[in-house]
Amino acid sequence: MTGPIVPSGTGLDSFLRSQMAGWPGEAACGICSAPGTVAAVGPLERAFAWASVTKLLVSLAALVATEEGTLALEQPAGPPGSTVAHLLSHSSGLPFEGKTAVAPPGRRRVYSNTGMEVLAAHLESSTGVAFAHYVQEAVLVPLGMSATRLSGSPAHGASGPLTDLLSLSRELLSPRLVSKETWDRATSVAFPGLAGVVPGFGRYDPCDWGLGPELRSGKSPHWTGSLNSPATYGHFGQSGSLVWADPAAGIALCSLSSAGFGPWAKQAWPALADSVLAAVAGT
Numbered sequence: 001m002t003g004p005i006v007p008s009g010t011g012l013d014s015f016l017r018s019q020m021a022g023w024p025g026e027a028a029c030g031i032c033s034a035p036g037t038v039a040a041v042g043p044l045e046r047a048f049a050w051a052s053v054t055k056l057l058v059s060l061a062a063l064v065a066t067e068e069g070t071l072a073l074e075q076p077a078g079p080p081g082s083t084v085a086h087l088l089s090h091s092s093g094l095p096f097e098g099k100t101a102v103a104p105p106g107r108r109r110v111y112s113n114t115g116m117e118v119l120a121a122h123l124e125s126s127t128g129v130a131f132a133h134y135v136q137e138a139v140l141v142p143l144g145m146s147a148t149r150l151s152g153s154p155a156h157g158a159s160g161p162l163t164d165l166l167s168l169s170r171e172l173l174s175p176r177l178v179s180k181e182t183w184d185r186a187t188s189v190a191f192p193g194l195a196g197v198v199p200g201f202g203r204y205d206p207c208d209w210g211l212g213p214e215l216r217s218g219k220s221p222h223w224t225g226s227l228n229s230p231a232t233y234g235h236f237g238q239s240g241s242l243v244w245a246d247p248a249a250g251i252a253l254c255s256l257s258s259a260g261f262g263p264w265a266k267q268a269w270p271a272l273a274d275s276v277l278a279a280v281a282g283t
Contacts, residue, residue: 012039012279019275023268025259027240028162031276032252034174037166038280045161047147048256051237054158056168057135057150058116059088059212062123063178063186064138070127073185073211077122078115081105087119088211089190094118096199109196109207113155120154142177143167156237162256165243169252172213172234172245186211187233198223200238200261216244223266225273236261242269251280 012031016039020029028042062084065071073085082092082105093101094112103110124131132150140148145167148160175183189208196207198214201223208217213233216224224232224244234244240257242265253276255269 012276013041015039015279016276017041019272020268023257023259024264025240025257027255027257027259029255029272030162030166030169030253031280032166032169032173032254033250034170036170038251040162040166042162042256044163045147046256047149047159047161048241048258049237049239050158050160050165050241050256051156051239051261052113053165053235053237053241053243054150054154054156055116056172056212056235056243057139057148057158058120058154059186060171060177061131061135061138062088062119063182063211065123065127065134067178067182071123075126078118079105084119084122085190085211087115087122088186089209090115090196091191091194091209092118106191107194109194109209111197111199113153116155117153139177140164143171162254165241165254165256169243169245169254172243173247173250173252187213187215187231189215189217200266221266221270223269225270225277227274227277236265236269240265244273246277249277249280251276 030040031038075084077084078087078092079101086092086105090109090111092115093103093105094115095102120131135150145164148164150158187210193206195205197203204219208215216232217230223236228246229248231248232244232246236242238261240259243254245252
């Protein structure tokens, strides 16, 4: 990991860089609270691929559309019997890739790139606005994420710098784009009791998920830390990207990397989370 340290006055910048010293490739990482950035290290303005962290942009755009009245969570979308809420929570029955359902809606938590792509197409049809443009106007512009771009699949096609991901992280921690009621529903378990797989980490029963964000709940092992509260939610991507928000701790952590997800991340991410949470608790 290389790049400048941003002075924050908290003493956590050098600590954060030390925690990332053994990571492969180049990486940028930051911690924020609701008021703003607490610490940030690495090449902060470099655009990295976000991979599946893109899904958080898609879910936020869909939630904005529900508040505008152009979408409804109970609106049919996807396979027969599926709704917008099913697509957002990976419970529509659509597979990881492909358009043929592998389960009835609401029976299993089947992590699905296709589901997000179907959701984006449904939102585009409902609003009459190209999906990438809708995300731009509904999410990126209001949050000041001017360097983030969505191209290709709505499931994994975003790229942008850590500065923008920190803006998204603050939104996850203290939402401004949607109401508290909407966000509380989005970060509560959608269709409780469904078993499923978190790619790269294994099968969980239940595999709790919200309307876009994955919920930590009681999952173990997990890509967040052992010190993260069960209320933690977020997402990670195969590009080596991650973002989680822990409302109990009052902080969010995000990272982008040139090294794709692998065994290094399965060890480094939970260790980083625990170190950060312990350090923040001690400040």
